[in-house]
Amino acid sequence: MPLAALATVNDQSVRSAVIRLADEFPDLGPRSIVLVVRTCREELRGSPDGALPELVERLARQRLRVSLP
Amino acid sequence: MGYVDVTGIRHTLPDGRVLLDDVNFRVGDGVRAALVGENGAGKTTLLRLIAGDLTAEAGSVARVGGLGVMRQFIGSVRDDTTVQRFLVDLSPPAVREAWEAVEATELALMETDEEPAQMAYAAALAHWGDAGGYDAEVTWDTVAVAALGVPYERCKYRELSTLSGGEQKRLALEALLRGPDEVLLLDEPDNYLDVPGKRWLEERLLETRKTVLFVSHDRELLARVADRVVTVEGGTAWVHGGDFAGYHDARTARHDRLAELRRRWDEEHQRLIDLVRTLQQQAANSPDMASRYSAMQTRLAKFEAAGPPPDRPPEQKVAMRLRGGRTGVRAVMAEQLELTGLMQPFDAEIWYGDRVGVLGANGAGKSHFLRLLAGQDVAHTGECRLGARVVPGFFAQTHAHAAWQDRTPVDLLWHGEPGRPGVDRGRAMAALRRYGLAEQGDQPFRTLSGGQQARFQILLLELSGATLLLLDEPTDNLDVLSAEALEEALAAFDGTVLAVTHDRWFARSFERFLVFGADGRVYESAEPVFEETRVQRAR
Numbered sequence: 001m002p003l004a005a006l007a008t009v010n011d012q013s014v015r016s017a018v019i020r021l022a023d024e025f026p027d028l029g030p031r032s033i034v035l036v037v038r039t040c041r042e043e044l045r046g047s048p049d050g051a052l053p054e055l056v057e058r059l060a061r062q063r064l065r066v067s068l069p
Numbered sequence: 070m071g072y073v074d075v076t077g078i079r080h081t082l083p084d085g086r087v088l089l090d091d092v093n094f095r096v097g098d099g100v101r102a103a104l105v106g107e108n109g110a111g112k113t114t115l116l117r118l119i120a121g122d123l124t125a126e127a128g129s130v131a132r133v134g135g136l137g138v139m140r141q142f143i144g145s146v147r148d149d150t151t152v153q154r155f156l157v158d159l160s161p162p163a164v165r166e167a168w169e170a171v172e173a174t175e176l177a178l179m180e181t182d183e184e185p186a187q188m189a190y191a192a193a194l195a196h197w198g199d200a201g202g203y204d205a206e207v208t209w210d211t212v213a214v215a216a217l218g219v220p221y222e223r224c225k226y227r228e229l230s231t232l233s234g235g236e237q238k239r240l241a242l243e244a245l246l247r248g249p250d251e252v253l254l255l256d257e258p259d260n261y262l263d264v265p266g267k268r269w270l271e272e273r274l275l276e277t278r279k280t281v282l283f284v285s286h287d288r289e290l291l292a293r294v295a296d297r298v299v300t301v302e303g304g305t306a307w308v309h310g311g312d313f314a315g316y317h318d319a320r321t322a323r324h325d326r327l328a329e330l331r332r333r334w335d336e337e338h339q340r341l342i343d344l345v346r347t348l349q350q351q352a353a354n355s356p357d358m359a360s361r362y363s364a365m366q367t368r369l370a371k372f373e374a375a376g377p378p379p380d381r382p383p384e385q386k387v388a389m390r391l392r393g394g395r396t397g398v399r400a401v402m403a404e405q406l407e408l409t410g411l412m413q414p415f416d417a418e419i420w421y422g423d424r425v426g427v428l429g430a431n432g433a434g435k436s437h438f439l440r441l442l443a444g445q446d447v448a449h450t451g452e453c454r455l456g457a458r459v460v461p462g463f464f465a466q467t468h469a470h471a472a473w474q475d476r477t478p479v480d481l482l483w484h485g486e487p488g489r490p491g492v493d494r495g496r497a498m499a500a501l502r503r504y505g506l507a508e509q510g511d512q513p514f515r516t517l518s519g520g521q522q523a524r525f526q527i528l529l530l531e532l533s534g535a536t537l538l539l540l541d542e543p544t545d546n547l548d549v550l551s552a553e554a555l556e557e558a559l560a561a562f563d564g565t566v567l568a569v570t571h572d573r574w575f576a577r578s579f580e581r582f583l584v585f586g587a588d589g590r591v592y593e594s595a596e597p598v599f600e601e602t603r604v605q606r607a608r
Contacts, residue, residue, distance in 0.1 A: 047191045048198045055194070059187045 071134020071251025108520030134251030234261030303382030393564025429585030462535025519546030
């Protein structure tokens with residue numbers, strides 16, 4: 001399985017995570033969600049391609065949850 | 070490229086006995102070597118030493134090319150091991166370790182969603198990919214389809230205990246033969262396989278370019294596949310560099326050579342002792358001879374310190390005396406006999422002195438037929454009669470004696486049973502000695518090896534005075550020499566023999582064949598028929 005490439009605008013693991021997390025965290029602005037998701041994507045860049053969307057979304061969700069007051 | 074190099078291996082049993090000493094051999098690249106020897110000679114121990122499960126007391130094992138191991142217990146797994154776990158365990162160490170890490174981090178993630186747990190899981194997945202885990206999963210899918218007919222995703226959580234012995238063996242063999250390891254150690258790979266399964270195994274072993282060291286008692290498999298024969302006997306191992314066809318002659322020649330070398334050593338030893346004695350007397354009378362006496366003493370001491378050459382290995386003494394006796398001309402008559410729910414009605418007449426092989430795939434009802442003839446309660450319609458003076462003696466598969474498990478052979482012989490009078494300890498031990506079981510006389514039956522249990526059952530047949538032998542897979546656990554002893558004993562037996570067998574070599578010693586077909590028909594054949602596949606029943 002190829003390893004994940006660097007994040008791009010079309011990166012499915014970023015796009016799907018942003019859409020779902022925006023629904024889950026309506027109080028947070030879209031820009032902060034995109035930032036967190038892209039950071040997670042960058043940190044997980046060595047992960048297998050197939051597992052990346054789930055890993056990114058899960059990690060981003062945890063970080064967003066912690067950031068809530 | 071893969072090979073195994075064994076140098077100077079020594080292994081001592083917990084009771085202090087030296088099982089193996091000075092074992093040296095090499096299985097070179099692409100070689101298919103058979104490992105043979107008597108039951109209990111140390112074949113499995115040697116495989117475990119090569120696999121690294123045991124550490125040798127002395128010597129070393131060099132393994133190159135990745136080692137895949139199929140252990141003896143595969144085929145009889147009854148615990149909760151899943152197909153997935155089983156395939157992981159057959160994989161190279163790097164894949165196993167990566168899988169363990171993924172499992173551990175997945176479990177941790179179920180407990181907590183904290184960031185470190187998530188990062189550890191991501192790292193474990195990355196490592197799984199790096200270690201070739203995804204490639205392994207692709208192979209496992211091919212393996213599952215080939216062995217079980219279903220994709221890996223559909224069977225990975227299935228327990229191995231729900232598979233037949235043959236399916237377990239097939240799964241392991243497919244995984245190892247398709248896997249990346251270049252050296253395979255296979256401990257009795259043919260056990261539990263029916264004849265089509267054995268033929269498949271032979272073809273695959275002949276095709277593979279891997280290096281294979283396998284233990285087997287199946288003479289047909291040995292003859293077709295092995296291009297080297299490593300023999301474990303006399304506490305060490307030696308290699309016959311040819312195939313199994315020339316093995317017996319090579320073994321006899323080796324034994325004769327060892328006996329000759331030992332005889333020469335004994336003669337030289339005696340000559341030196343005599344010389345020392347003579348010089349001792351002369352030195353007592355003449356001081357001039359004292360120095361020669363001393364020199365001869367030194368020479369004798371050096372000779373003895375160097376030790377004798379290895380002795381000829383003791384021949385396995387298995388002397389089976391199946392006597393039998395004259396019976397009516399018709400020994401067995403079956404008229405429209407139907408084993409309920411198993412086979413269609415059939416007629417059969419078996420005559421006094423006949424040697425009948427009962428062939429067919431597993432599950433066809435062959436063992437039920439034998440049990441019915443043995444007088445056991447088997448549901449049937451139609452008629453089945455034994456002739457005048459026909460006394461059946463039944464050899465069941467070795468695991469079929471639950472009541473014997475904690476009793477010793479001497480105890481079982483002493484008490485006797487209906488149709489077999491008990492014998493005193495002296496006679497019991499003499500009989501056990503003839504079957505190579507003297508040392509096991511006071512061991513519980515369950516601690517005997519499969520081959521020893523089989524030999525003991527044949528001894529019971531001998532003592533029972535049976536005139537009709539009903540043998541259910543008698544050679545399954547017998548080593549090659551014991552199987553040959555059984556064939557000789559059956560040839561000399563005065564009576565009738567019916568034997569269920571998947572052993573093609575053994576089957577060829579029979580004259581008639583009763584074949585339990587895949588279509589539910591029972592028919593007679595003058596030649597052995599091994600092509601019958603598993604019976605298809607809507608039950």
